[in-house]
Amino acid sequence: xxxxxxxxxLTHTYDAxxxxxFDAVNDVSFSVEEGExxxxxxxxxxxxxxxxxxxxxxxxPTSGNILFNGKDIWENPKAIxxxxxxxxxxxxxxxxxxxxxxxxxxxxxxxxxxxxxxxxLKTRVTETCQLLDIDFDYLEKSPFDLSGGxxxxxxxxxxxxxxxxxxxxxxxIAGLDPMGRKNVIKMIENYRNSxxxxxxxxxxNMEDMAQIADRLxxxxxxxxxxxxxxxNVFSDAKFLSDIGLGVPAVTKIIDxxxxxxxxxxxxxxxxxxxxEALVKLKNGGNTYA
Amino acid sequence: MLNDITxxxxxxxxxxxxxxxxxxxxxxxxxxxxxxxxxxxxxSLSVAFGFVLxxxxxxxxxxxxxxxxxxxxxxxxxxxxxxxxxxxxxxxELFSFWKITVTSGGVINSIFLTARIxxxxxISSVLxxxxxxxxxxxAIERLLSPLRFLGLKNAVHTLAMMMTIAxxxxxxxxxxxxxxxxxxxxxxxxxxxxxxxxxxxxxxxxLIPLLISSVRRAYExxxxxxxxxxxxAEGRKRMKQFxxxxxxxxxxxxxVVFCLGIIFVNFVTG
Numbered sequence: 001x002x003x004x005x006x007x008x009x010l011t012h013t014y015d016a017x018x019x020x021x022f023d024a025v026n027d028v029s030f031s032v033e034e035g036e037x038x039x040x041x042x043x044x045x046x047x048x049x050x051x052x053x054x055x056x057x058x059x060x061p062t063s064g065n066i067l068f069n070g071k072d073i074w075e076n077p078k079a080i081x082x083x084x085x086x087x088x089x090x091x092x093x094x095x096x097x098x099x100x101x102x103x104x105x106x107x108x109x110x111x112x113x114x115x116x117x118x119x120x121l122k123t124r125v126t127e128t129c130q131l132l133d134i135d136f137d138y139l140e141k142s143p144f145d146l147s148g149g150x151x152x153x154x155x156x157x158x159x160x161x162x163x164x165x166x167x168x169x170x171x172x173i174a175g176l177d178p179m180g181r182k183n184v185i186k187m188i189e190n191y192r193n194s195x196x197x198x199x200x201x202x203x204x205n206m207e208d209m210a211q212i213a214d215r216l217x218x219x220x221x222x223x224x225x226x227x228x229x230x231x232n233v234f235s236d237a238k239f240l241s242d243i244g245l246g247v248p249a250v251t252k253i254i255d256x257x258x259x260x261x262x263x264x265x266x267x268x269x270x271x272x273x274x275x276e277a278l279v280k281l282k283n284g285g286n287t288y289a
Numbered sequence: 290m291l292n293d294i295t296x297x298x299x300x301x302x303x304x305x306x307x308x309x310x311x312x313x314x315x316x317x318x319x320x321x322x323x324x325x326x327x328x329x330x331x332x333s334l335s336v337a338f339g340f341v342l343x344x345x346x347x348x349x350x351x352x353x354x355x356x357x358x359x360x361x362x363x364x365x366x367x368x369x370x371x372x373x374x375x376x377x378x379x380x381x382e383l384f385s386f387w388k389i390t391v392t393s394g395g396v397i398n399s400i401f402l403t404a405r406i407x408x409x410x411x412i413s414s415v416l417x418x419x420x421x422x423x424x425x426x427x428a429i430e431r432l433l434s435p436l437r438f439l440g441l442k443n444a445v446h447t448l449a450m451m452m453t454i455a456x457x458x459x460x461x462x463x464x465x466x467x468x469x470x471x472x473x474x475x476x477x478x479x480x481x482x483x484x485x486x487x488x489x490x491x492x493x494x495x496l497i498p499l500l501i502s503s504v505r506r507a508y509e510x511x512x513x514x515x516x517x518x519x520x521x522a523e524g525r526k527r528m529k530q531f532x533x534x535x536x537x538x539x540x541x542x543x544x545v546v547f548c549l550g551i552i553f554v555n556f557v558t559g
Contacts, residue, residue, distance in 0.1 A: 113477030
């Protein structure tokens with residue numbers, strides 16, 4: 001089956017005709033399969049945000065193509081609005097885009113722009129809230145009366161209510177407390193599981209990436225440095241630290257144990273995996289070499 | 290679309306005009322504008338024209354930058370020129386149409402006025418091209434400082450601080466607007482197409498978040514300033530000291546010579 005999203009030789013140059021000319025994204029190609037969760041990591045300024053703004057047509061590539069279901073998204077520039085309905089993008093700090101009087105109206109805003117009316121619109125909003133565990137009591141509140149974490153969830157729901165096939169998050173958990181982070185990650189997983197949606201996530205939090213992402217794209221200086229399964233990417237700690245990134249803390253600890261001679265074979269990415277491996281090690285008797 | 294907004298107009302070159310004290314530049318600008326309007330015949334107007342040309346050359350800012358400014362207000366210039374054609378009934382009658390009569394005096398009047406407006410705009414652009422916005426607000430504060438004798442010291446300082454902050458936050462707000470626009474575009478807002486009413490409605494999802502974040506930013510900034518013990522003009526000194534140097538005095542002298550020149554030419558030919 002053809003990949004749902006395909007990026008071919010994408011290059012984006014800022015200020016092309018000035019001395020400040022700068023390739024934010026340089027010859028990047030990759031493809032994403034339906035239902036996958038792909039993480040995008042890279043240090044600040046590596047071109048992650050510029051890259052994702054191309055995927056739903058907010059930026060036009062200087063050269064290269066983006067194919068959605070095998071079709072170039074710029075094939076018909078007039079229909080770019082449809083592309084944006086099918087490829088949702090949740091920006092960094094999405095709570096700053098809330099503007100309606102009530103939470104209900106704000107969640108309804110996106111679907112309404114797609115042409116949903118009356119009962120359909122109402123069912124869409126309530127369904128979305130049910131799925132994402134947003135209390136119905138909230139719907140008549142002003143979004144500005146909510147706490148930071150709640151605002152974030154409402155803003156994300158506003159994009160999810162459009163039911164995009166592909167949904168992209170730019171640092172969805174930045175600046176949230178642990179509870180808020182857990183909630184947002186749960187929302188993303190719920191949405192993916194309910195609609196077999198494809199998810200792309202930019203994040204600096206390696207622990208969360210390890211937990212949620214199937215594959216990882218590593219960006220460095222505008223280029224795609226690596227695109228592999230999460231396990232393989234995190235198994236190369238040296239490569240990651242060379243480009244200013246790291247591996248999850250628990251992976252680091254297990255790596256240290258391994259180097260001290262403990263016999264752990266698996267690549268450990270999450271705390272649960274680590275617990276399992278350590279229990280196995282303990283029950284398996286003395287394997288200390 | 291928002292990238293076209295030029296913020297301030299400062300154009301960096303290493304000219305002598307850039308080095309002049311901003312206060313001197315402002316006072317001289319006012320003086321020169323007055324005298325450009327005093328020039329009442331062809332010769333004195335040519336003197337004014339020559340003087341402005343000299344300043345343009347000294348500023349080392351490309352001529353096209355000045356032309357760009359002129360182009361921006363071309364409609365106003367044309368409008369004034371045409372209206373003035375019909376004023377004045379001196380001189381020979383050139384043609385008349387219905388109740389409107391155009392005389393040679395009117396034509397000359399119109400040409401003079403146009404020339405003066407063009408000179409006025411160019412010479413004002415010299416100030417904005419060669420002085421950073423911060424220097425400008427500083428200069429305004431200092432020029433208004435005599436008002437402290439009226440008990441308005443804090444008011445002057447507050448005004449200048451407001452201008453500085455406003456200028457400082459223009460790029461930030463432009464960036465913020467762009468971000469919010471993109472976020473709403475991703476939610477299906479269409480800014481480019483649709484009827485006028487739809488397009489105006491499309492602005493609401495931008496303006497409200499922008500307003501809210503500006504208020505939030507203002508509170509944050511005020512708190513940050515108070516944390517650093519800001520309490521208005523009281524006991525405040527400047528990092529950047531203005532000093533009058535020989536070229537400031539020289540430029541003032543040259544400007545005075547120019548003004549005397551205009552008066553002299555007006556007197557001789559008048």
